Amino acid sequence: METKKQSVKKPAAKKTSAKKAAPTQPEHIGLVRNDSWLEPFEGAIRGRHDHAVWKMNQLTQNGKKTLSQFASGHLYFGLHKLSKGWVFREWAPNATDIYLIGDFNNWQENEKYRCKRIEGTGNWELKLSEKALKHGQLYKMKVKWNGGEGERIPAWCRRVVQDENTKIFSAQVWNPEEKYEFKKKNFKPKKNPLLIYECHVGMGQDAEKVGTYKEFKDNVLPRVIKDGYNCIQVMAIQEHPYYGSFGYHVSSFFAPSSRFGTPEELKELIDTAHKNGVAVIMDIVHSHAVKNEVEGLGNLAGDPNQFFYPGDRHEHPAWDSLCFDYGKDEVLHFLLSNCKYWLEEFKFDGFRFDGVTSMLYYSHGLGEAFGGYGDYFNGHEDDNAICYLTLANKLIHEVNPAAITIAEEVSGMPGLAAKFEDGGYGFDYRMAMNIPDYWIKTIKEVRDEDINVCSIFWEVKNRRPDEKTISYCESHDQALVGDKTIIFRLIDADMYWHFAKKDVNDIAQRGIALHKMIRLVTVAAINGGYLNFMGNEFGHPEWIDFPREGNGWSYKYARRQWNLVDNKDLCYHWLGDFDREMLKVIKSVRNFQATPVTEIWHDDGDQVLCFMRGDLVFVFNFSPTRSYTDYGFLVPTGSYKVVLNTDSKDFGGNGFADDTVTHFTNYDPLYVADHKEWLKLYIPARSAVVLKKI
Incomplete structure (x- = not known):
């Protein structure tokens, strides 16, 4: 996309009795002022900034309404209970007919449940009496288009459940008599520093099963509080058909996963965290969507490109998923409304945006080296996606000025976590993804006697001065099947035989010592925050492997064995105690991350x-x-x-x-x-x- 040059208003010249003052040069944009090496690319930086300003003005009608008012699609679309009756709306411009089918009409087309197209739009609407629908009933859309038809789950639905026997997903009417009322009002996250506990509700239990919001609240959250973390980053909240996707193949973007419990139970979990001073951020997936058509957005109404890019950019080549078309206003409306929905309806304190690198580049960052600044400004960047991310950050902080936004981004794109006014994209933090890569490489390839402390010091504090980062030694990525956690790389099979306190061998002793040192030097050098994945603080053994055909649909490795750290006879207890004391020391210095x-x-x-x-x-x-x-x-x-x-x-x-x-x-x-x-x-x-x- 061509970008407009920013018009710079020249300051009035001072009156002088001598000669005219020389014309002043436009002041460098903030990103360039902070890093002169970006000066050759200032035009591109300004162009991206201007593009976001232009789009924001367009969406807000040049300021006649706020971005938050624009991002209110969830209040209009979907199924809503009114003071008298119900209303259902859906955006489906390619549809020729839409019916609601479900328990209430024996899953058959019925004129009473036939939607009407709103004239001059691609929107459909159905108004029903109060008795037409009941809480808990299942439903879908029966969508027809030229040349085909199919059953679909509405894009904006807030509740999706799976039948235990047939495994079929359906939308569910959700209007419980008792609505959850948040007890903690006006919660503000503690960010000095931000200490994040990355977690997954389903695998948060000892038992070999899918854990629930309630079980997490009762059994895991108290551990997080005791250990000293002030934020939990919750994975896999948005509904996803395949549990083993770790929540990254989303089908229903507005529905909290029902496999963990009810929306009220999720709200109670968040409220309980807030009452204990713990912020809750969501691992949000706006970088792609699952390809499923019946459960997801893959072909909602006969147009596979309704939400997604056409042609070669339609599918993600590595993730077997679909790529959103961020150039469509309706898609921006959908995604921005999704951000606002989670903030307002569930009181999430912000988001960790997944797969940002994939969004930024036409290549999704695959096979790219990113060896110099020119690699970020050579024309292969998706200006639409950059614009969306910028608007998302503006919106989120408009809805909640204290909100937290974090970018998972591996290429090192300059300005990602810089202020919008400076030409940045407005994230509060970016993930320091170089650090876990460095530790893995060091453990795998460097002998202990050759460890270079100068190299360690460089890696743990290597960041742009105008961008805050979340440092971490390892996240869920390093715990998955096919990879190894730090403790498993250091000790491996000896953890099975020599991790009792009375039987620690040299290999285990070395691993325990380095596990502590690696964490301490990483957290000690933070400039924003620190992240730990659930269980890694005490050296959780083995890997994460969700139930699948290859493991006999077993939950053995899709859980956390808290019994290990609770056992005072095992070494895990030492590591857990150290992590707790380490955080206590870090928090003993006011605004530690800023010193x-x-x-x-x-x-x-x-x-x-x-x-x-x-x-x-x-x-x-x-x-x-x-x-x-x-x-x-x-x-x-x-x-x-x-x-x-x-x-x-x-x-x-x-x-x-x-x-x-x-x-x-x-x-x-x-x-x-x-x-x-x-x-x-x-x-x-x-x-x-x-x-x-x-």
Whole structure:
């Protein structure tokens, strides 16, 4: 798409008795001011910004209404109970006839349940008496078009259920007598820092089954609260036909998955989290949709391109799914309304947008190297998708200024988490996807004695200064079948035989030590937030494998074995305790994520790294064999106490150091003017310690 050049109003020239003032140059847009290397691409950056402004003006009729008012399709479309009767509406421009069929008419076409096209639009409407529908009844649309017909689940429906015997999905009339009333009003997420517990309701139980919203609220949420996380990122909420898709092949975008329970139970889960100071964000999937036609949007009314791009861009080549056409106003209306719906109806505190890289590029980022800035501005970017993401962020923060938006994006597109006014896309955070890749590569390819602390320090703090990130060592991606978690890469089969506290071998001891150090150095360098996937905090063994034909439809690996961390005789307990204490230390510094990361020392030969944040000193010795006595670090003058030590016996370490000792800095006349002295420490091999200035 061609982009319009931004018209820059020149400032009035100052009056002077001498000669005319030279014409002023347009000020660089914020992204370019913050990064001069982007200057050659300023035209493209401004073009994308102008495109979003133009589209926003078009959708809001040049400000006559708000973006939030535009994104209210869920209040119009779908099935709604009125003060007197019911109304059903659907967008289906290619349809020639639509009937509602269901329990109420024996699943047969009936004139009483025949929709009417609203003149001059592609919308259909049906008004019914109060007695025509009852709560709990099942229904679908019977859609006809030139050359065909089919049963369909409405695109805007809010409740979809699956028959246990036939496995057929149907929409369900949902109008319970008792509506859930949120007890916690005006909740605001804590973001200083944002500590995210990524979780999945269905696999959140010990039992080999699909867990429920209620079970998660009662059994898992208390663990999250106790461990010190202030946000849960919930996966697989939008209804999806195949459980094993992890929720990423969505069919009904407005329906919370019924396999976990009722909408009221989901609301109670969110409300309970809020009452305990925990934010709830949703893993939202707007990057693609499942191909299913009966359950999904694949062919709602005889036009496969109603919601999706035509031609070569119709299907995602790697995900076996369909790609939304972000250039259509009706699709923007659908997706933006979807964002607002989850915020308002369920009080979600924001979203982690899945698959953003796939949205940004015509190639979906597949086979792309992204080796330089030119790779982000070479014409293969989908301006429509970029515009949608920008508008989505504007809308979300208009509906809830305290909302959280996170982009899962691997290419490194500049400006993704920068302010809209600066030419950015407006996300609050972007995922630091380089960090887990780095840890996997290091564990797989680098010997312990060759670990480079300078490289570690670079990776954990490698980000654009004007964009906040969510750092993490591993997420659900690293726990799936075909991959391995950090703990499994480090210890592997020895976890089965040597993870009892009385029988820890050298391999398990090494894995336990590095698991703690990797997490500590990652969280210690955050500039926004930190994420952990459910169970990984205590080194959950094995992998995630959802029920499928290849495993006999077993739930054995689609669960979390909380009994392991609860067992004081097993090593998992050590790792869980360490994670809890680690977060407590991070939260002890006000606005920890905003404090500068000040390097004190690094030595790749010794494999020792030291840096400060606020009053905390972080010291790491990655050497597998060498312990150091009286290792000196030049720090602000004063006394320091140990607040966390990975080598503590409480966390499965050797307990070589006496952590009760207060450490006083040693005078050095060379650094008096800098108010610095030497902090001398004993640092055991393969350990890390955090000290606090007192």
